[in-house]
Amino acid sequence: MNPRRIGTLVAAAFLALSGLATAAPAQAADRPTVVLVHGAFADSSGWAEVAARLTADGYPVRTFDNPLRGPAYDSRALEQFLAAVTGPIVLVGHSYGGVVITNTHDPDVRANVYIAAFAPERGQRMLELLNPILYPGSLLLPPALLAGPVPDPASPAGVNLDAFVTEPFFREVFCQDVAPAKAAEMFRHQRSAAVVTNVEPTENPSWATTLSWYLVSGQDRVIPPALQRATAARVAPDRTREVDASHASYASQPSAVADIVRAAAG
Template identity: 65%
Template sequence: MPSSVNFGRPRRALVAITAAIAVVVLGMLGLAAPPAHAADPGKPTIVLVHGAFADSSGWRDVAATLRGEGYPVQTFDNPLRGPAHDSALLEKKLATISGPIVLVGHSYGGAVITNTHDPDVVANVYIAAFAPERGEFVQGLLNPITYPGSRLLPPALQLKVVDDPSGPGGKNLDGYIARPYFHEIFAQDVSTATAADMYAHQKSAALVANLEPSGDPSWRKVPSWYLVSRQDRVIPPALQRFMASRAAPGRTSEINAAHASLVSQPDAVAAVVVKAAGA
């Protein structure tokens, strides 16, 4: 019986050689794909926490910039049910991460990181975000007499009943921004197409989340940074500056952007995160 011949090894070798030649040729032509950025094990993990009326897709460009700088980046799918509920889930996520962590919260996400206490968190970064003191709540901070200017009011702000396992009877009353008002209130400095995409990713927030008193603030023990949005139509800039004066004294900067600065100016937002991470 003739002996069998194994052509697998030569064929695999030929494929490998061909692939290597292709990489060299493409590189000479300037067509080779850029190498993926590997996370630097010596850098803290950045955890990005979105706020109400958004989801984690809003962090897309910020995350890409940070990964390009060598930072490991994760996002948190914020349930938007209330600071205590949401921060408890965030703490469970942080428990799975090894090494130092930098928390970044936008809008209501700031209330969540304020109520998150994990020994590995080395910095908080607030991006046009709520940074409440103990006992304060979102709706109370948005007092139009003290800090006028928010346009997050009816008819722009609408309510609907949603299925919610954490709510009474498996239901909850959620708020969302109606389509005709979303662009001009939430992100007036992005294109119409970008605003439409953001609206499509909008997540409603439980009404009770705005009324729940905050617990002990993590910013009392964790070094914090704050980036104020000067053209914000959701959280008045004066209110942002007030909260920043308590949570991030000496570490506050401003940007000429709308509420969703993470979408309209991701490089500037990422720069503040990098500064906090480096400190």
């Protein structure tokens, strides 16, 4: 073969391979970063199986250590966290984490995903939403739920009144569909939440201007499924799914949670 012809073919092959090499990172760069926000009585470790599934699909995943000090404090902390994330973002909030993402505003957030979560309107308080007359069925009541003083550097007094789920009731109330050993592990990772999280009103809700998705937990004993369905109809019409799961669907049904996050990210 003509040496010049060989050189032309080699150059063409090199350019083709170079194009492939640059195309793959560009495609990966198009994927939004998924930021997972846990709720009360949990920590970021609970997202491990969801994060693993999304990471395997090529999504950058970050977990946010929710301070659980109140909507205003926690949403400011989340906004500071998001400021360090480059590119588009999908925010995922579980339970009270839904209140936090509702109060969070960042121009890079392309979608909100609510997982068995609260999504209050402006001026609403979480305690108002858990109305046992309109939406009966929550087992998050004493003696399963107790409160006590805890050290809190975020409080001017250095101490706060925090609520927590007691060990004898934790699995029954929070995650009845996971194995007892898994429930025990989740209990050990439980973080208490300041009582003010229940009574502090929401500011302008982010779901009013951001496309949102909602995954209802059909066997939830913390947030009654009827309340979740009503919330989903308001904030995520036509973008709602339901899974036969406890409140902790991220632990018992991680594939279903990952699936709806993919839908929002797509």
